[in-house]
Amino acid sequence: MRDLRLWGLKKSPWVYHVAAASCNNCDIEILELLPPRYDVERFGVVLVGSPRHADALLVTGVINRKSLPRVLEVYEQTPKPCLVVAVGSCACNNHIFRNSYNAVGPYDKYIPVHAYIPGCPPKPEAMILGLVKALSKL
Amino acid sequence: MSVWLSGWRLVLWFVATVVVVPIAGLVLTWVDRFVSARVQWRKGPPFYQPFADVLKLLLKQTIVPEGSARTLFLFAPLLAFAGMSLVALILLSSNFGAVVSQRTSFVGDIIVLLYLFALVPLSFIVGASASRNPVAAVGASREMTIYLGYELPFVLALLVPVVKVAQRWGVASALRLGGLIAYQEQFGPFLYSISGVIAAIIILFTIQAKLGYVPFDIPEAEQEIMSGVIVEYSGAPLAAFRITRAMMFVLMPLFLVTVLWGGIRDWWALLKSLLIVVLVVLMKNTNPRLTVHQALAFFWFILTPLAIVAVVLSFIGL
Numbered sequence: 001m002r003d004l005r006l007w008g009l010k011k012s013p014w015v016y017h018v019a020a021a022s023c024n025n026c027d028i029e030i031l032e033l034l035p036p037r038y039d040v041e042r043f044g045v046v047l048v049g050s051p052r053h054a055d056a057l058l059v060t061g062v063i064n065r066k067s068l069p070r071v072l073e074v075y076e077q078t079p080k081p082c083l084v085v086a087v088g089s090c091a092c093n094n095h096i097f098r099n100s101y102n103a104v105g106p107y108d109k110y111i112p113v114h115a116y117i118p119g120c121p122p123k124p125e126a127m128i129l130g131l132v133k134a135l136s137k138l
Numbered sequence: 139m140s141v142w143l144s145g146w147r148l149v150l151w152f153v154a155t156v157v158v159v160p161i162a163g164l165v166l167t168w169v170d171r172f173v174s175a176r177v178q179w180r181k182g183p184p185f186y187q188p189f190a191d192v193l194k195l196l197l198k199q200t201i202v203p204e205g206s207a208r209t210l211f212l213f214a215p216l217l218a219f220a221g222m223s224l225v226a227l228i229l230l231s232s233n234f235g236a237v238v239s240q241r242t243s244f245v246g247d248i249i250v251l252l253y254l255f256a257l258v259p260l261s262f263i264v265g266a267s268a269s270r271n272p273v274a275a276v277g278a279s280r281e282m283t284i285y286l287g288y289e290l291p292f293v294l295a296l297l298v299p300v301v302k303v304a305q306r307w308g309v310a311s312a313l314r315l316g317g318l319i320a321y322q323e324q325f326g327p328f329l330y331s332i333s334g335v336i337a338a339i340i341i342l343f344t345i346q347a348k349l350g351y352v353p354f355d356i357p358e359a360e361q362e363i364m365s366g367v368i369v370e371y372s373g374a375p376l377a378a379f380r381i382t383r384a385m386m387f388v389l390m391p392l393f394l395v396t397v398l399w400g401g402i403r404d405w406w407a408l409l410k411s412l413l414i415v416v417l418v419v420l421m422k423n424t425n426p427r428l429t430v431h432q433a434l435a436f437f438w439f440i441l442t443p444l445a446i447v448a449v450v451l452s453f454i455g456l
Contacts, residue, residue: 001197008194012187039180041171044187049360052201052372055194079199079372 009055009081010135012044016054016078020071022061025121026088030058038124045131056083056131059107062090062097068104075111083114083134087127092116155226163384164188169412170387170419177423188384192377200373207268214265215371215378221257222385228254229393232315233402243316248296251315251393255348258382259285262357262367265379269370277366280430281357287437288347288354294445295337295344298452299328299397305455319401327400333451338398340441340448342417345390347433349383351422356430391415 019027033040034047048054051074063071075084086107089095097103107113115134117126167188175182202208228251232243259281266278303321304312311317328334347354358366368379391411396402399410428436 004193005197008190008197011190012194014191036179039175039182041175041183042181044183044190049365050369052370053365053368053376055198077201079201081198 006138009138012046013055013083013131013135014046014048014053015056015058015131016048016051016074018051018057018059018071018074020059020061020067021064022088022090026060026091029121029124030060030087030127032124033127038128040128040131043128051078054078054082056085056134058085058087058127059091060087062094062100062103063105063107063110064100064102065104068110071107072110081138083138084111085115085117085127085130085134086113087117087130088122089118089120092118095120151231152223152227155230156223159223159226159230159385159388160381163381163386163388164192166387166415167384169415170422173416173419174423177420188380192380195372195377195380196374198373200375201370203269203271203370206270206370210264210268211370212375214261214268215375215382217264218258218261218382219378219385221254221261222382222389225251225254225389225393226385229315229389229396230402233319233392233396243314245310246313247315248300248313248318248397252293252296256285256289258348258386262379265371265375266367266369271370273363274367274369276363277357277369281367283430284347284354284356284433284437287434288344291340291437291441291445292344294442294449295340296397297445297449298333298337301449301452302328302333305453315396318397319403322400323403327398329399331452332456333448334398336444336448336451338394340445341394341398342414343437343441345394345414346418346421347437348390349386349418351418353421353425353428354433355427356433359427387415391418 017027017030032038033045051057057075057078059071061067075082084107086092090097091107093106094100094103114137115130117130119126122130165185165188168183168185171187172182172185202211228243228247232247262281263278263285266274266281299318299321300312302312303317307317307321311320322328329338346352350358358368363369368376371379388411391414392402392407394414395407395410399407401407
């Protein structure tokens with residue numbers, strides 16, 4: 001039963017894209033995964049419209065006082081097991097907003113993060129690698 | 139039902155259709171995704187992809203939103219699944235029964251099928267309204283509007299074969315699927331006449347809308363209302379909705395082949411329905427989404443007059 005469950009999760013990770021106050025660069029690179037050049041639907045990855053359908057949350061952007069409660073709510077609304085992938089340097093370690101008054105720290109202070117993908121923005125190859133690593137952790 | 143399809147035969151048929159039709163539907167869903175990928179110059183998912191999706195959803199956590207009508211929320215997907223299972227039983231058994239005994243369909247089963255097809259949009263509306271989500275409420279109202287839109291030309295287009303059979307054999311055999319199939323066996327498919335072609339085109343558009351595919355995927359527009367009617371569904375109920383959709387994806391083309399294109403008599407019927415599936419997928423991939431009032435205007439002011447013309451043509455025997 002557990003094997004079946006793992007197989008299903010690994011073969012069809014549906015992704016929900018949480019754009020929490022990013023500069024939009026990582027978001028554009030995430031959308032770059034879907035068209036023919038990288039075509040992540042080969043691995044069963046589908047971008048879904050609702051966190052209720054998601055198995056993995058791709059969070060982008062530096063987390064701040066305004067976006068923190070929203071991100072936490074989206075995380076709580078996602079059915080478990082759910083992966084969290086921090087996309088971009090801002091999401092991994094605050095990047096250039098390190099000493100900002102409004103940045104309340106990287107995501108792993110609040111929710112478990114399964115993969116960190118550094119880069120400003122990260123390349124689509126790096127994102128696929130990060131997702132694969134997050135899935136192989138399960 | 140008739141004498142032939144009763145007792146253990148009925149149970150066996152029901153179990154067979156409930157197992158076979160969803161599997162065929164999931165395979166067809168893969169065909170849909172594969173053809174879409176090829177249209178967009180992508181490679182596309184492997185063939186087991188829909189099975190992995192459904193398996194994952196079945197074994198995942200199910201969240202019932204706070205403040206929702208819990209029973210209705212969880213009951214709606216089952217309602218849709220039950221409706222489609224009955225459609226599968228009636229459609230396949232009357233096709234098969236026409237081969238062996240002429241007796242397996244009952245008078246009025248076309249009307250029963252109409253109501254059973256309506257169970258799917260109904261359960262989407264019920265489930266969305268029970269979920270206490272504003273986005274789902276928008277989706278439910280759109281689903282209702284578009285259902286009112288496509289049902290009118292759909293019923294009128296179904297009148298075409300009924301009128302043709304009724305003129306020769308009387309109303310009693312015209313309202314039976316078995317009667318329609320037997321008529322087509324004797325006089326050739328309805329599709330090979332002017333009114334038949336018009337009716338087939340109208341039913342094709344209706345199939346697109348019933349499946350919720352792109353020009354008419356207004357109730358669950360992902361980019362504007364976050365999957366609309368199914369926004370709050372997760373886990374097993376979502377899987378039930380996906381399986382229901384997959385069953386519709388098999389049954390709607392088979393229904394079109396049954397009523398207009400000669401019935402399911404041989405392997406050619408499967409090829410015909412595969413052709414209809416590919417047509418639907420191509421239509422899905424080459425069209426933008428309409429707004430809800432555009433879709434309603436399309437169904438009421440373009441397709442409905444066309445359907446009335448088809449019915450009049452069938453009255454004068456064309």
